[in-house]
Amino acid sequence: QVQLVQSGAEVKKPGASVKVSCKASGYTFTSYGISWVRQAPGQGLEWMGWISAYNGNTNYAQKLQGRVTMTTDTSTSTAYMELRSLRSDDTAVYYCAREGGLLLSGAFDIWGQGTMVTVSS
Amino acid sequence: DIQLTQSPSFLSASVGDRVTITCRASQGISSYLAWYQQKPGKAPKLLIYAASTLQSGVPSRFSGSGSGTEFTLTISSLQPEDFATYYCQQLNSYPPLTFGGGTKVEIK
DSSP, rough: EEEEEEEOEEEETTOOOEEEEEEEEESSSSEEEEEEEEETTTTOOOOEEEEETTTTOEOOOOEEEEEEEEEEETTEEEEEEOOOOOOGOOEEEEEEEOOOOGGGOOOEEEEOOOOOEEEEE | OEEEEEEEEEEOOOOOOOOOEEESSOOOOOTOEEEEOTTTTTEEEEEEEEETTTTOOOTTTTEEEEEEEEEEEEEESSGGGGOSEEEHHHHHSSSSOOOOEEEEEEOO
């Protein structure tokens, strides 16, 4: 079935980097974009950015520009999100989500299970 | 950036109630709006896209309406499994693709 499976929980110190993976299966990876969304404890959803799995084009939220990099590996149908210079307020669950394309007006129809990233000294 | 304001942020309702959640956009977004349901510890689930189109597999008690700047999500008869937090999301222009602040639906 169509699914996105993310890597496991991470604990990082302030100033470190984290790289979260998101492996797709059950569909043609390069036919859809992937967005990353995070959710701080008890808070709402925050869109972080988007990557085209077709050509690698990216679009990042302005507040994360310079700290975030999204990439894909089409040979393994995996998307990656790297966040650098981590701060305590980066502590959150990080989700990858498939953009459903024009048919769904770009809505996110498939989500990964989430990866908890904890930033603590 | 386009801001989305959901109301109410919290509502208490009983099984069988009709529930309506509103999402207002700071500028017109045509029908580029989606609704998601999120249960504790789980990823969000797409309910409605293009403001009013029900995602495959979603029960017909859920419906969406609106265009431009004002949108609603209605649950015609609240079921026990519907107690969750609901988010709207605009897909008209980015970056960023903004979400509303969420509406938590709890059991009265």
